[in-house]
Amino acid sequence: MTDPVLAALRDLAEPAPATLADRVVDGWLRVPGPLGEVYAVVGARGVRLLRPAAFAGELDAFLEDYRSRHGRPVRPAPRAPRGLLPALRGRGEGPALDLGDLTPFAREVLAVTARIPAGQIRPYGWVAREAGHPAAVRAVGTVLARNPVPLLVPCHRVVRSDGDVGQYLSGRADKVALLEREGVELAHLEALAAAGTRLVGSDTTGVVCFPTCHHARRITTAHRHGFPSLARARAAGYRPCRDCRPS
DNA sequence: CCAACGGCGTGCT
DNA sequence: AAGCACGCCGTTG
Structure with a gap:
């Protein structure tokens, strides 16, 4: 030791x-x-x-x-x-990674996942879409389950769309611990999801975000609106945030 | 090549 | 509201 x-x-x-x-x-x-x-x-x-x-x-x-x-x-x-x-320790850009032997799809999934900022989370379906395979949601789960470099590629920041944190290599407890350590308020997010809110928007900017996006956190309660889907947000006149790119 | 297998999502009870 | 069944899809044996 x-x-x-x-x-x-x-x-x-x-x-x-x-x-x-x-x-x-x-x-x-x-x-x-x-x-x-x-x-x-x-x-x-x-x-x-x-x-x-x-x-x-x-x-x-x-x-x-x-x-x-x-x-x-x-x-x-x-x-x-x-x-x-x-x-x-949660600092810096991280070391060089050698993921050369993975399939192109797996590399893309990990590359997308690597861009999720600390303190934020995204659904598996979002990763699938960002990786260019919008229907390969489950395959994304398989790739992340075999992530050769967890923590460095933060697969713990990818969660289920229904508010459940989902599975993790070394168990959900580790996933929860990692996310809480990064300041993600899981209880709050679960409550939101249970109420059918998956995205939040500001009626002053007309932009919708994932709830953990740093833009979303700045919305004051008076101007905050929840939406169950991007389609519903669009129908209400909102456009998706260019940073968190909700889908 | 084919079949089985998942860190999922959704629609139906 | 919580649970289940079924669909999806890239890997793997």
């Missing part, structure tokens, strides 16, 4: 000179994350696999998971890649 503080300090240390092995062999590491420690495997092009340690089990199981996916040798990584530790 690695001391989180020591692990963090290690990231600040001078990078070791790159050896040939650093370029050819992938490296594993164990670092602190928002739900406890995580294992990661990093290749020359970026992070290839990441798992919460509590979910992955022992290191051996994690490395076997990686080997079964890629069949490449793994050794301990000399250091964490730039941006990994800050990203796991």
Whole structure:
């Protein structure tokens, strides 16, 4: 078990000179994350696999998971890649990712998901549409269920359209914890959904948003209107927000 | 190639 | 209102 503080300090240390092995062999590491420690495997092009340690089990199981996916040798990584530790603390753009072996559809789904800001959530159906496959809602779920780099690609921010938080790799409890940590008011959103409100608009701007969009949060209660669908909002003269692009 | 399988959505009770 | 059945669709064995 690695001391989180020591692990963090290690990231600040001078990078070791790159050896040939650093370029050819992938490296594993164990670092602190928002739900406890995580294992990661990093290749020359970026992070290839990441798992919460509590979910992955022992290191051996994690490395076997990686080997079964890629069949490449793994050794301990000399250091964490730039941006990994800050990203796991919710800061920065995150480290480079190596998702090269995924299908184009899966890559697109993850790319769309990666753009959801912290503190906000979007439905699976929205991701499907943004990825250019509006009917592949369920397939989006399958892709996210196999997200090789959870936390870095924030699949916990994708939820069901009915207000339920939905499933998650390591269980709904983790998903809820991650979202609440980011300031998402799940109870409030569930109440909204239960009342049939999926979008909110401002009658001063005529714009409708997902409730967690930063524009939506600025609407004062006097000017706030809820809508069950974009069609209904449009019928009332509203247009979709250009930032959260409600569908 | 085909069939089964999901972190879903929706319409019907 | 909560639950269920069925449709959808990209992967995988």
